[in-house]
Amino acid sequence: MPRGFAPQSRAAGAGSGALPWGKYLLLINEEYVMISFNPVKKALSERRVTLGGWIQIGHPAVAEIFSQAGFDWIAVDCEHADMSLADFSNIARGMNGTGAVPFARVRENDTLAIRQILDAGARGVIVPLVNTAEEAVKAVVASNFPPEGVRGFAFCRANNWGADFDEYAKTANHETVVIIMVESKQAVENIDEILEVRGVDGVFIGPYDMSGSYGVVGQTNHDSVREACATVLEACKRHGKAAGIHIVDPAKEVIEKAISDGFTFIALGMDTVFISGASREALRAARTGGDQ
Ligand code: 3PY
Ligand code: MG
Numbered sequence: 001m002p003r004g005f006a007p008q009s010r011a012a013g014a015g016s017g018a019l020p021w022g023k024y025l026l027l028i029n030e031e032y033v034m035i036s037f038n039p040v041k042k043a044l045s046e047r048r049v050t051l052g053g054w055i056q057i058g059h060p061a062v063a064e065i066f067s068q069a070g071f072d073w074i075a076v077d078c079e080h081a082d083m084s085l086a087d088f089s090n091i092a093r094g095m096n097g098t099g100a101v102p103f104a105r106v107r108e109n110d111t112l113a114i115r116q117i118l119d120a121g122a123r124g125v126i127v128p129l130v131n132t133a134e135e136a137v138k139a140v141v142a143s144n145f146p147p148e149g150v151r152g153f154a155f156c157r158a159n160n161w162g163a164d165f166d167e168y169a170k171t172a173n174h175e176t177v178v179i180i181m182v183e184s185k186q187a188v189e190n191i192d193e194i195l196e197v198r199g200v201d202g203v204f205i206g207p208y209d210m211s212g213s214y215g216v217v218g219q220t221n222h223d224s225v226r227e228a229c230a231t232v233l234e235a236c237k238r239h240g241k242a243a244g245i246h247i248v249d250p251a252k253e254v255i256e257k258a259i260s261d262g263f264t265f266i267a268l269g270m271d272t273v274f275i276s277g278a279s280r281e282a283l284r285a286a287r288t289g290g291d292q
Contacts, residue, residue: 036167038123038175040073040101044201044242047264052103054246054270056080058087062271063094063102075103075267078117079128085116089157092121103177109135111150114142119156124177126204131186133193140199143178145169148199177201179244179265183209188228195239202242202265205229233262248273 024037043050053066053074058081066074074095076088092102103124104117114125127139141149153169155162178199182188183206194200207220207229216222229245236243244265247254258266 036171036175041177049264052267054267057271058083060090060094063091067095067098067100071100073101073103077105078107079105089120111142121157126179128181130180136194136197144173179204181206184213191235204244
């Protein structure tokens with residue numbers, strides 16, 4: 001069985017016997033020091049598989065259900081869903097204390113959008129439609145406090161409304177995950193320069209936009225899209241960056257193949273797809289039963 005593909009993903013994924021995300025008090029030289037720990041960041045740097053949930057429904061109950069299921073990280077989709085900043089905050093509250101690391105796909109590669117979602121408590125950002133190295137730099141700079149970036153310091157949800165200001169200011173740059181989305185022909189052509197950008201932890205392929213960019217909308221299995229994905233995956237391996245993919249319809253063999261191919265940042269399905277699939281299946285079963 002490929003590593004990471006276990007019923008309890010945290011047992012083999014980001015947690016891997018490590019600590020769940022959060023704050024820890026360490027006793028160093030007889031003094032207590034508070035540190036943050038983001039196990040997804042560590043897992044990605046060590047090329048370990050992490051399994052994520054994907055939320056498009058703006059209610060914290062979804063986060064509670066996904067967190068309890070055992071996802072390593074959960075991304076809230078602020079690009080393609082009806083999702084406000086307040087929705088994100090409430091969803092992140094639903095993950096509190098569960099071990100699932102809150103991520104957000106921001107609505108676009110925009111400095112303020114990234115700043116606000118990190119302030120609201122995202123520990124990782126997924127930045128859509130990054131096509132060039134300059135755009136990747138913009139995403140990294142927006143995600144980091146000075147001197148590496150341009151994030152503003154303030155009391156906010158991420159630092160417990162100021163209670164953990166010092167600790168967060170010191171550790172956020174090391175603990176925040178920056179994933180850029182590669183989902184166009186242009187990005188594939190620029191993949192080496194994009195991956196040379198320091199501060200990019202990994203790449204998340206958007207198969208649907210990729211298919212559109214190659215002129216085969218929706219045909220995510222088309223040869224041109226598969227070749228593009230393979231090019232991105234190989235480049236990630238060369239540059240030592242995590243490769244990610246959204247498996248919207250998460251069949252077991254597709255997940256196993258993604259893991260054995262070397263993807264380590266894997267989103268499995270999404271709330272809307274799970275509800276739609278299960279409800280249709282229940283109705284099909286009932287109606288088929290009724291017809292007999
Ligand atoms: C895409 O397929 O383009 C996506 O962004 C999926 O999340
Ligand atoms: Mg996309």
